[in-house]
Amino acid sequence: MPFSPRASAIAEALRRAQPLRGRIVYRQVLFARRRRVWRPSTRPWRWNTDFPALYTSLEENVTIAERVKLTGARRARIVMGIADATVHRTLDLTDPSLQALLGVTPEELVAETYDVPQALGTLLFQAGIAGLPVPAAITVVAKVYPSFEVVRGRDRDVRKTPASGTNFVVFTDNLTRGDGYPEQNRFVCEIVGIPV
Amino acid sequence: MAVSVKAVRSGQVLRVKPLRRWFGLSQEEFARALGVGRATVVRWEATTGGPLSHTAEGKLVRALIEIKSLATKAFGHQAKTWFHDQMPALNGKTAHAALITRGPVPVLMVLRANWDGGYL
Numbered sequence: 001m002p003f004s005p006r007a008s009a010i011a012e013a014l015r016r017a018q019p020l021r022g023r024i025v026y027r028q029v030l031f032a033r034r035r036r037v038w039r040p041s042t043r044p045w046r047w048n049t050d051f052p053a054l055y056t057s058l059e060e061n062v063t064i065a066e067r068v069k070l071t072g073a074r075r076a077r078i079v080m081g082i083a084d085a086t087v088h089r090t091l092d093l094t095d096p097s098l099q100a101l102l103g104v105t106p107e108e109l110v111a112e113t114y115d116v117p118q119a120l121g122t123l124l125f126q127a128g129i130a131g132l133p134v135p136a137a138i139t140v141v142a143k144v145y146p147s148f149e150v151v152r153g154r155d156r157d158v159r160k161t162p163a164s165g166t167n168f169v170v171f172t173d174n175l176t177r178g179d180g181y182p183e184q185n186r187f188v189c190e191i192v193g194i195p196v
Numbered sequence: 197m198a199v200s201v202k203a204v205r206s207g208q209v210l211r212v213k214p215l216r217r218w219f220g221l222s223q224e225e226f227a228r229a230l231g232v233g234r235a236t237v238v239r240w241e242a243t244t245g246g247p248l249s250h251t252a253e254g255k256l257v258r259a260l261i262e263i264k265s266l267a268t269k270a271f272g273h274q275a276k277t278w279f280h281d282q283m284p285a286l287n288g289k290t291a292h293a294a295l296i297t298r299g300p301v302p303v304l305m306v307l308r309a310n311w312d313g314g315y316l
Contacts, residue, residue, distance in 0.1 A: 027313070028313075029313045030270060030310065030311065030313075032269060032270070033311065033313065036313070039313075041312045041313060041314040043308060043312050043314060045309060045312075045314030045315055045316060046314075046315050046316060047315075053314075055313060055314055055315040066315050067310075068284065069283075069284040069285045069316065070283070070284075070285050070306055070307075070309055070310040070316070071270075071271075071278070071310060072278065072281035072282060072283050072284070073281045073282075074271050074274050074277065074278045074281060075274070076270070076271075112287055114316075136315075137315075137316070138284075140284045140287060140288060141284040143284075143288065144282045144283075144284045144288045145282075145284065167315060169315075193281075195282065
């Protein structure tokens with residue numbers, strides 16, 4: 001059944017929009033794409049369809065897990081960008097009460113198919129929302145690669161892969177005056193998933 | 197569909213044999229990946245070289261060409277080995293297995309996301 005929340009539920013959800021201010025976000029791209037660290041994606045991914053979206057995470061290890069999800073046991077050279085994000089029209093989709101109001105389950109938001117997140121993301125984009133904290137779909141990453149190695153300069157660090165976390169999706173076309181994500185720092189590192 | 201000499205010369209025909217070998221797929225596996233019979237792959241390789249670019253099979257072959265290109269750009273000399281890693285974005289399956297059982301599209305999505313910085 002297609003996702004179609006009641007109009008009153010959407011209206012109530014939009015009333016819960018809150019500013020996200022001064023929050024550190026992490027964004028990584030392949031080294032070959034280092035000039036595009038903060039450029040939004042125009043292809044449709046989990047939360048967007050035919051409008052641009054910038055995919056970031058609220059924790060460094062979560063964004064690395066998102067990369068390991070795609071690169072597995074291959075060593076990937078990435079650029080990690082760290083920014084200080086302010087987005088006024090933000091709706092926290094990790095909030096269970098908001099999920100219940102919209103009639104979605106946490107499982108649907110991280111499912112292998114994107115029907116529900118894309119439909120919900122499109123609806124909220126059309127309603128003017130610019131920022132979405134969302135649950136990261138990384139449980140399967142932690143199962144297949146329970147840890148990953150980060151090599152930065154001479155430092156080698158083996159970290160436990162998080163099984164959950166929060167991503168922050170920015171619908172850049174809806175950013176308004178005062179919104180932005182100025183970069184605070186960036187570094188180059190290599191990451192590789194360590195299988196079971 | 198009969199393939200004219202003109203179509204071959206104009207590059208509208210996609211040659212599958214080098215592609216199949218690059219992916220390390222047997223003719224049977226390659227046929228399954230494209231949703232055609234093995235006899236079709238055998239015929240392509242023995243005669244015309246492959247499907248016409250604009251046909252349904254041609255679109256899938258073009259997806260394979262993009263997969264090869266993106267994997268090479270992202271992983272360089274490790275591109276071929278990437279296909280044999282368990283891939284969380286493919287629910288823990290390898291890209292090689294996913295190609296054969298589900299066709300090129302899911303694997304192409306993973307590599308596009310990898311290149312684009314999108315989350316799956």
